[in-house]
Amino acid sequence: MDEIFKRTENQRKDIHNSDIPVVCRACEARHGGMCGVMTPQQLTELSKFTTRKKVNPGSEVVGQGEQVAAYANVLKGVVKLSKMLHDGRQQIVGLQFAPDFLGRPFSRESTISAEAATETEICSIPKAVLDRMVGDSPELEHKLHQQALVELDEARDWMLTLGRKTAQEKVASFLYMIALHYDPESTERTVFDLPLSRADIADFLGLTIETVSRQMTKLRGDGVIQIENNRHVSVPDMERLAEVAGIE
Amino acid sequence: MDEIFKRTENQRKDIHNSDIPVVCRACEARHGGMCGVMTPQQLTELSKFTTRKKVNPGSEVVGQGEQVAAYANVLKGVVKLSKMLHDGRQQIVGLQFAPDFLGRPFSRESTISAEAATETEICSIPKAVLDRMVGDSPELEHKLHQQALVELDEARDWMLTLGRKTAQEKVASFLYMIALHYDPESTERTVFDLPLSRADIADFLGLTIETVSRQMTKLRGDGVIQIENNRHVSVPDMERLAEVAGIE
DNA sequence: CGACGAGTTGAGGAGTGTCAAAGTGAGTGG
DNA sequence: CCACTCACTTTGACACTCCTCAACTCGTCG
Structure with missing residues (x-):
């Protein structure tokens, strides 16, 4: 091969x-x-x-x-x-x-x-x-x-x-990518620390800090993720996150 | 080397x-x-x-x-x-x-x-x-x-x-890229045919057809480009176009 | 304790998207 | 040769997402 x-x-x-x-x-x-x-x-x-x-x-x-x-x-x-x-x-x-x-x-x-x-x-x-x-x-x-x-x-x-997703999907996509990077197999609960500040995430997603923050809050409110200490994130259901990220 | x-x-x-x-x-x-x-x-x-x-x-x-x-x-x-x-x-x-x-x-x-x-x-x-x-x-x-x-x-x-430019800059960047592709040296007037439809341009730039169209009209109005037949574009001053595209 | 940076939250507005209608040009058939 | 259709583009009115500006919270460090 x-x-x-x-x-x-x-x-x-x-x-x-x-x-x-x-x-x-x-x-x-x-x-x-x-x-x-x-x-x-x-x-x-x-x-x-x-x-x-x-x-x-x-x-x-x-x-x-x-x-x-x-x-x-x-x-x-x-x-x-x-x-x-x-x-x-x-x-x-x-x-x-x-x-x-x-x-x-x-x-x-x-x-x-x-x-x-x-x-x-x-x-x-x-x-x-x-x-x-x-x-x-x-x-x-x-x-x-x-x-x-x-x-x-x-x-x-x-x-x-960058070109086609909404702010919500962008943030979810980012979290999903990071989660997979630290635990490629994960199907159950996945826990990790964000390697990037909100400002960096914004620069990565083509958004502003405020929009990133709001979308994180919304994802937390919807139960898609849990946040601790701003950097520590827990994802109870990766499939749910993928769905929100626009990744069927 | x-x-x-x-x-x-x-x-x-x-x-x-x-x-x-x-x-x-x-x-x-x-x-x-x-x-x-x-x-x-x-x-x-x-x-x-x-x-x-x-x-x-x-x-x-x-x-x-x-x-x-x-x-x-x-x-x-x-x-x-x-x-x-x-x-x-x-x-x-x-x-x-x-x-x-x-x-x-x-x-x-x-x-x-x-x-x-x-x-x-x-x-x-x-x-x-x-x-x-x-x-x-x-x-x-x-x-x-x-x-x-x-x-x-x-x-x-x-x-x-995609992430950081405005619609105007995106469209100008696209035109600039295409122009350079057909005439890499050009400093004076550059003329070319767009290889893409408005729909394709929109899909390339992460915009809608309507926004692309409006920005093209605006660029024409500002004298940055001339358009004939929807596809045939003429750029009198490449530096001017680069400026509008956000490419210093 | 106060200052500072990072993050969150809120109010208002600009820039694009959405929906709808009209314009344009090429190809087709009468 | 002309009407007709069809795809593509332009233009307009309005809505909505996301940005801007500003205030506030929280944790950290001198």
Whole structure:
């Protein structure tokens, strides 16, 4: 079905954990992330150049200038990708969770800024190093290609939400997406903390803070969700939420 | 800078036109499209399985069932990618022009439908054939990866438009995008035909037909554009249009 | 304790959507 | 050649959603 994947799996049969660089052993990015398709040699090579960093909420991740340009893997926390109009109107165009890859391969700077939404940890990779490795490793390019396609699907799903849903449906859709992200299987009660402030949610949904707040209140009043502490949300019935979100 | 590209360029130095399959010689897809990175051998192999087709406006391109699943290159015309809510609300999430690639590599069917917006011609490629070639050819995967990233950028640009711009700015942004597509250099007067009906434009912008119509009328009244025949548009000053579109 | 940021709630208004009717152009058949 | 139809577009009147501005609540931290 997916030949490149099979090839990679076979390679990995012979891998002993001791071959893998210490910094990578317990790393999120090897489970589902980009580093999962790399050989021990590649990991060893790459790990010479990577830096693990904490990023505080609100700070730029991989700010411009820093090593001229770098990529990163998100290891913990949530990073928001956003775009701005010159008059200050802002739109969040994507959320990256661990172990997502961060950065735009093959340059052509898009005007996107990446900012930590929560307490975040990243593994920063100099641009030149990764670009070279991708050129030499079809498996790695394949993996990044896959992730780009997933992000494209997500972006397009969100376009439907932005363009055609009501405020109520938008907020419900957001909650539903976050809930699924923390518990993909959930059918019964689902509980989670929102990684975004009301302002961020508004920027994600193309609404104002006030409208988001009102819709949350309404969802609470209708019994679709329960809220505690502003950030802590509990969903008694995911199907009900999906229905309100316009996701049959 | 981009090693894979360089490698491909070198390969192509030795290519004689006679090596290239007849059907491919004058084909759009070799100029900027996916086929531009393929060797004569690859093209010959691929061309055994491809079918060139006309598609009428409104018909599904690569409808499901047709060869189980197929990819396609757009050779002429415009294809709209759209998503629908179960109650019929629709959102166009992308436009594909020649020589764009059409289809979702590596399965995972997304719920997108592709429909011809204008008189369209495509080169249809059976899924299995291309999947195999991509597995064997890093250059080809690189090219598709690149295109996916471009589409991702476009999708995110559009999210900003959908979420944060006014109806006026949305319509202006749409006209600006189309104008640039037909004449990327244009600084002076730019003239073009809209590939989409008002209904399609509305579905692209997350508006209603009536609002689109009113905003077009207003842009005409303000002298930003001239309209003839509903479809034929003339822009005397692209910078003025960009300004109205909220693109500084 | 007071100041501050984040969130909620309220009143009023602007911008779009909805519904309805009229205008326009292309194609058809008499 | 002209009426007729049909799809598409424009225009108008009105309603409603969501935004704006403002006040208030709550929890946190110095």
